[in-house]
Amino acid sequence: MLLAALQPLPWQQTIWRSLVHVERTQRLSHAFIFTGPAGIGKYHLASVYARYLLCERVPAELLETACGACQNCRLMQANTHPDYHLLEPQDQSKVIKIDQIRQLTSDLSKTAMLSGRRVVVIQPAEAMNEAAANALLKSLEEPGAATVFLLVTHQLSLLPVTIRSRCQCVRLAAPTEAIGFAWLQRQWSECQISLTPEQQLAVWGLAGSVPLIALQWTQQDVLPLLEATRGFAQDLIALQQKKCMPLPCVVRWQKSDFSFTLITAWLMRWMQDWLKLLEGLDVSCLSCPHLASLWRPWLAKVTMHQIIIFLDDVSKIRQQQQKQQALNETLLLENLLIGWSSSTH
Numbered sequence: 001m002l003l004a005a006l007q008p009l010p011w012q013q014t015i016w017r018s019l020v021h022v023e024r025t026q027r028l029s030h031a032f033i034f035t036g037p038a039g040i041g042k043y044h045l046a047s048v049y050a051r052y053l054l055c056e057r058v059p060a061e062l063l064e065t066a067c068g069a070c071q072n073c074r075l076m077q078a079n080t081h082p083d084y085h086l087l088e089p090q091d092q093s094k095v096i097k098i099d100q101i102r103q104l105t106s107d108l109s110k111t112a113m114l115s116g117r118r119v120v121v122i123q124p125a126e127a128m129n130e131a132a133a134n135a136l137l138k139s140l141e142e143p144g145a146a147t148v149f150l151l152v153t154h155q156l157s158l159l160p161v162t163i164r165s166r167c168q169c170v171r172l173a174a175p176t177e178a179i180g181f182a183w184l185q186r187q188w189s190e191c192q193i194s195l196t197p198e199q200q201l202a203v204w205g206l207a208g209s210v211p212l213i214a215l216q217w218t219q220q221d222v223l224p225l226l227e228a229t230r231g232f233a234q235d236l237i238a239l240q241q242k243k244c245m246p247l248p249c250v251v252r253w254q255k256s257d258f259s260f261t262l263i264t265a266w267l268m269r270w271m272q273d274w275l276k277l278l279e280g281l282d283v284s285c286l287s288c289p290h291l292a293s294l295w296r297p298w299l300a301k302v303t304m305h306q307i308i309i310f311l312d313d314v315s316k317i318r319q320q321q322q323k324q325q326a327l328n329e330t331l332l333l334e335n336l337l338i339g340w341s342s343s344t345h
């Protein structure tokens with residue numbers, strides 16, 4: 001990610017000032033949970049704060065961010081700071097395992113290498129399995145001298161209450177559309193990512209107005225993303241018109257590079273766009289305006305009733321996804337598309 005490593009994002013300024021304030025006034029908590037929607041820069045803020053907490057700057061200088069020049073800052077820059085611990089799922093695993101927490105506990109039982117603070121970032125914190133979370137509890141209860149934990153999660157409810165109750169919760173909000181999109185356009189310009197205005201709006205809409213997700217997608221060629229989503233949209237129309245069968249669509253969708261969670265998020269946004277178009281709203285009100293020309297002629301023959309039933313089916317799947325239940329995605333997608341293709345007026 002090509003973000004300034006020492007600076008919080010523009011929409012994090014208020015929270016940043018309060019984080020700096022608690023450190024300056026020696027009221028620093030030993031554990032924070034940074035929470036809020038996915039893709040708004042929670043991990044970025046935790047990393048920036050970790051650098052700030054480890055920086056050796058003279059307090060009298062009252063710097064607002066890490067200096068970027070001292071020994072600690074240089075070690076952080078080189079990813080070799082001995083008192084900074086980043087725990088995240090390793091290799092292909094989606095889980096933070098107990099062995100990782102045991103290693104951390106062992107490291108924390110020793111004296112800090114640089115005789116200053118130690119900072120632990122756990123991201124995403126909900127990736128800790130039950131055993132790992134239980135093992136972490138002890139460290140949270142007896143954190144040791146000058147150790148600060150920064151847990152990052154967009155699914156706070158999945159963290160055990162015992163962990164949550166030992167941390168100070170920092171809730172981060174998504175930027176407004178205007179601030180988020182303006183920031184994204186600056187990043188595109190600085191990274192020399194060249195997109196047409198239509199592509200910019202398409203990516204912004206598909207990313208659900210979430211700036212870091214949109215930026216990540218555009219760091220590689222966006223054409224496959226745009227083509228794939230247009231393909232999903234065309235399949236939805238063809239299914240409803242009974243011009244294609246559901247099962248080949250299921251196979252095609254599952255072969256795409258996009259997760260089922262992302263696909264259901266797109267379906268929700270598109271259905272909301274359909275409803276807006278049926279109500280006669282302007283294209284500028286849509287999440288994904290680039291698909292309007294595809295939807296418009298087709299929507300003339302679709303009823304609100306059909307859309308609401310489909311919306312209901314997708315929302316039920318979204319609820320299950322948010323609970324992180326183990327889902328049979330193939331079966332769910334098959335049922336969903338069979339239901340949609342057999343819906344009648």
Ligand SMILES: [Zn+2]
Nearest residue numbers: 055067070073
């Ligand atoms: Zn520094």
